[in-house]
Amino acid sequence: MPMMTTAKTTFDTPLARIPTTCRGGKMLLIKVITITPGRCAGMSRAGGEDAAIALLRKMGLTKVEAQIYMYLLAEGPSTLPKIAEGLSMHRPQVYTSLRRLVSKSVVESLGGKPAVFRAVDPEVIVKMFSQEISRLMSDALEKMKSIKSRGGERSVGIWLMRSYEGALAKAESLIEKATVDMAVCGSPEFIMQVAEKLYQAEERGVNVYVLVYSPPGVEFSREKLEKLRKVRWAVSGDTLVVIDSRLGVLTQRRGVSPAAEYGLIIEEPVILDYILHDFFSRWLRSRVICDRRVRLPTKFTMHRLALLEASRLADEGVRLRARIRGRWVRSGKPMSIEGELVKPVIDLTTGLAHFIVKARGKLIKVGGPDAIVEDGAAHLIELASGGGGEDD
Numbered sequence: 001m002p003m004m005t006t007a008k009t010t011f012d013t014p015l016a017r018i019p020t021t022c023r024g025g026k027m028l029l030i031k032v033i034t035i036t037p038g039r040c041a042g043m044s045r046a047g048g049e050d051a052a053i054a055l056l057r058k059m060g061l062t063k064v065e066a067q068i069y070m071y072l073l074a075e076g077p078s079t080l081p082k083i084a085e086g087l088s089m090h091r092p093q094v095y096t097s098l099r100r101l102v103s104k105s106v107v108e109s110l111g112g113k114p115a116v117f118r119a120v121d122p123e124v125i126v127k128m129f130s131q132e133i134s135r136l137m138s139d140a141l142e143k144m145k146s147i148k149s150r151g152g153e154r155s156v157g158i159w160l161m162r163s164y165e166g167a168l169a170k171a172e173s174l175i176e177k178a179t180v181d182m183a184v185c186g187s188p189e190f191i192m193q194v195a196e197k198l199y200q201a202e203e204r205g206v207n208v209y210v211l212v213y214s215p216p217g218v219e220f221s222r223e224k225l226e227k228l229r230k231v232r233w234a235v236s237g238d239t240l241v242v243i244d245s246r247l248g249v250l251t252q253r254r255g256v257s258p259a260a261e262y263g264l265i266i267e268e269p270v271i272l273d274y275i276l277h278d279f280f281s282r283w284l285r286s287r288v289i290c291d292r293r294v295r296l297p298t299k300f301t302m303h304r305l306a307l308l309e310a311s312r313l314a315d316e317g318v319r320l321r322a323r324i325r326g327r328w329v330r331s332g333k334p335m336s337i338e339g340e341l342v343k344p345v346i347d348l349t350t351g352l353a354h355f356i357v358k359a360r361g362k363l364i365k366v367g368g369p370d371a372i373v374e375d376g377a378a379h380l381i382e383l384a385s386g387g388g389g390e391d392d
Helices: 037-044 046-058 063-075 080-087 091-103 122-146 164-175 188-203 269-285 303-315
Strands: 003-008 021-023 026-033 107-110 116-119 158-161 181-186 207-213 230-234 239-243 247-251 263-266 287-291 298-300 320-328 334-346 353-359 362-367 376-385
Touching: 046 063, 063 080, 063 091, 063 107, 063 116, 080 091, 091 107, 091 116, 158 164, 164 188, 164 239, 164 247, 164 263, 181 188, 181 269, 188 207, 207 269, 207 298, 207 303, 230 269, 239 269, 247 269, 263 269, 269 303, 298 303, 303 320, 303 334, 303 353, 303 376, 320 353, 334 362, 334 376
Parallel strands: 003 026, 181 207, 207 230, 362 376
Antiparallel strands: 021 026, 107 116, 158 263, 181 239, 230 287, 239 247, 247 263, 298 376, 320 334, 320 376, 334 353, 353 362
16 A cells, blocks of 8 residues: 655645655655745734734634634735635635624625625724723723722732733822822833823922933933933932832833843832832932922922932021921820921931921921931921921
């Protein structure tokens, strides 16, 4: 009995050149599979076509419907029999899919015997899809925002987001929620992406501090950055947004490690305080791009940045009053004082950083949230022009 094997050849291999062989008196038959030029061209386009079909699937089309649409784009107006033959599909399957495509306004039909079908322009269907998605997103977001969790909200902890893009989107959303102050660090691309939101935050009265990092020799446009009040440049860094000392997002810059494709949502006060310490140190070491004076009156939750601004104003001869809320270090009870800001102290050698405020008939030292040696620990600092006088 003849033995059969299969040899694959390209479309331009002449059949006459394919040898036949005898083994032990038995004929070896060779079955030839030819590959047409069209199929080869299709293989070279596979990547782009796969992406197009993936998009169509996201738009609610089945795989068969997506294939039919792509066929009509490539071949132009066609009849049902021609489509079925071209895609090697059964006519009933094509008929059902065409009806659905027409009902979804993805394919147009021309009556007659036989009917003719053609693909709607891709830009039109993408626009229709975008509009529908926008409507769905708006309705869904409104509904989801109205849902109140029965378990309440957890106010502390470090949450993991297993998506680099998701973490960046979360960081961007935080910018819109800032009410007092904000520390931002990121690549030029990220800072440019959120620049408009940073401008809007400053317009709301938020004190915004931006560290943009890029390696030496790598140029980036500073025009948009210079519209902000506080921007400095550093050689390296990670993507960070901390708002009001209560919420932050941190993700390692891309390319450092393949495993670093995630972000941390930080609601733990101790960790946020450590991160802000590090941000402050980087800020002092970084090169100034723009550094405009804060507008009074103003507020801070970020203690060291408040001290930095108060020191600058004091050096310029501006007399300040301070209203500070927080806790008394020894008793742990709530603290609220107001009076003349006598001196802002930043000692980088010892690490001491505090305000000296004349209030309640004495000088009171107020440190940051982690204060130990001072009289008070500040959670919110308000600075205004004018000295003298004390609170009751």
